[in-house]
Amino acid sequence: MFRKKATDEGSNFWISYADLMAGLLFVFILLIGAIVSKSIILKSNLHEKEDRLAMLSSNLEHKEEKLGELSRSLSENQRLLLQKDQSLDESRKQISEQLHTLKLREDEIKKLNRMLLAANTQQDLLSKKIVLVQNLLKESNSTLNKAKMSLEERNKMLEHYKGQIVVLSDQLSDVNETVQEKNKKLLELLNALDEKETKYDTLVENLQKQKARIKSLTGIKLKVIAALKEALGDKIDIDKKSGSLRLSSNILFDKGSAVLKDDAKVQLKKAFEEYIGTLVTNPKIKPHLDKIIIEGHTDSDGGYLYNLDLSQRRAFAVMNYLLTLDIAKKYNLKPLLIASGRSYLDAIKVNGVEDKNASRRIEIKFRLKNEDAMHEIEKVLDAK
Structure with a gap:
């Protein structure tokens, strides 16, 4: 009788020990799973940040190339301007x-x-x-x-x-x-x-x-803007001074996001085809066209670098979408397009106060050939 009781107690001990070990094993498995999940999430975030860094590096290299081209163009324009000044001095x-x-x-x-x-x-x-x-x-x-x-x-x-x-x-x-x-x-x-x-x-x-x-x-800039207004008519409203097309970021993107809304793509496509189609087909504009610039702008909420990154990614997202359209392939617009982020440097102000809704925008504008030289020559001619 006593031997049977001792045997039952030993069995219960080993059963309890087995349950304890099973529980510890389960906890260990859960811990391992959590560690693996965390590692996967960290790797995914790391890859995303590496891709973003690569994109920013590519944008930086592209901007450095453009800066070099602009510097060379400016040097050439300054040389031509100096020759003009010398010729005018000799004539005088x-x-x-x-x-x-x-x-x-x-x-x-x-x-x-x-x-x-x-x-x-x-x-x-x-x-x-x-x-x-x-x-x-x-x-x-x-x-x-x-x-x-x-x-x-x-x-x-x-x-x-x-x-x-x-x-x-x-x-x-x-x-x-x-x-x-x-x-x-x-x-x-x-x-x-x-x-x-x-x-x-x-x-x-x-x-x-x-x-x-x-x-x-x-005066070519004014003539081009006048021709653009005449061609577009009441279809699209453009800026009277610069001739640029402005689209609100609130319509295109969610707050803090650089992903285009699906319902905004239709509106963006229509505006782009009307505006860009006029630039590349109008005989009064096309001979003078140099670049088509897509600029991202934000309001002053948040830091400068954060807004600069956001505006650049939004400009890049718009350009990336526009390059998928048939009109971009038809007229080979890839060499003409430039994406640039401006953060809140060009915020829109009304009576000295920032209009944050208007400041959050995407601008599509154009640049003419030798536009910088034209401004410098005009300053010299108008100088008293």
């Missing part, structure tokens, strides 16, 4: 020299006019003297006849008066020759002056034409 210098020469010519002509006036006055005096001599001669002849002077005295007087007349005639001839030479020089100077004035007027006219041509070149 030539005009100044020509004006100085014309001033000297004008003074010389005035001096010749005074000399010519003096010569004419002297000629009139000599003519009057000749008339007086002739009158004296007549009076002398009359006096000789009346007084019946001797023939020898009369001849002497006649010879004397004839000699005076010859001298006066010679002086008058010399004065006439001098006057003719001065008239000839005066005529040559007047012709030279007319020629200089014609060249000066031609030079000024050419400068005005060049300035008008450059002004016309710098």
